Amino acid sequence: MQYPNSLVARLYKARYFANSSLLEATKGGSPSFIWSSLIETQDVIRRHARWRVGNGNKIRIYYDDWLPDSINRRISTFPYPFMENATVSSLLNDQGERWDEDSIVNIFNERDANLILSIPIAKTKREDELFWPEEDNGKFSVKSCYRVLSTVPRNITEEKWTSMWNLWLPAKIKNFFWQACTQCLPTADRLIAKKVNCSKVCLLCNKADESTLHAFVECDKAKACWNRIGSSLSSVGHTSFSEWIHNVFTVLDKENQSIIIVICWKLWFARNQKVWNNINIPPAIIVETARNYLKDWKESTRAVCSTQESG
């Protein structure tokens, strides 16, 4: 992207996005492996890259990230229908030398207007540039992209998250699950990274260091639970818990997805019982209590729903 005329960029552009920019491209009929990976990375780039305003010709006012606000770089004012596809150049004066302040104040809410007017316009007219705020020099690099990728749940698209989020489960379990997928549970590796003085070994199996992936996938305790529910859930070859859950969810229906999440929750409870009270909860009990919990919860919510319907 930094070098749009490189040979690879030109080949891909010719084949897949003749009339659009890299960030707007979608998967074509038979996307190559590299291209598929690029599209996945594209989402991350789109969220983190930012436009530097030059002549404003390339930046779409309402659909691009161009405001100097690290929380939300998009315009928050609802667009007038006739302006929907307008570019930032239409907000500059006729000579393109400065912002058209009167129009901006009239069109946008106060927050948007203030942010727009805080962006300096260069006297020398230059093209708009996409830059990468993760690096000091603004140049996109695979290394920094990888760093960003490693902080977001890998291989889980927003669509997938939404479908998980819509599973019929109590909010506290969904929150727990979110923490697990984003590596925010206080597992030993996380605690040690935060300089907490604790053992790095998993106390449930004493065989390996404790991480989210280990606790819910690789640990003997976890494997024994997954064996009990009869699913052939492979525990090898995954790099993160969220990657594992993504693969598992691809082959399971909603009912089984829910039970997997509740078992993870009960596994975490068993882990805490071992760590804090030295109580050992066998896999059979973990799976059984998870099944009963889900059944009871569904029955109680069903009862509430039917009372509301009849009342």
Ligand SMILES: [Zn+2]
């Ligand atoms: Zn273990």
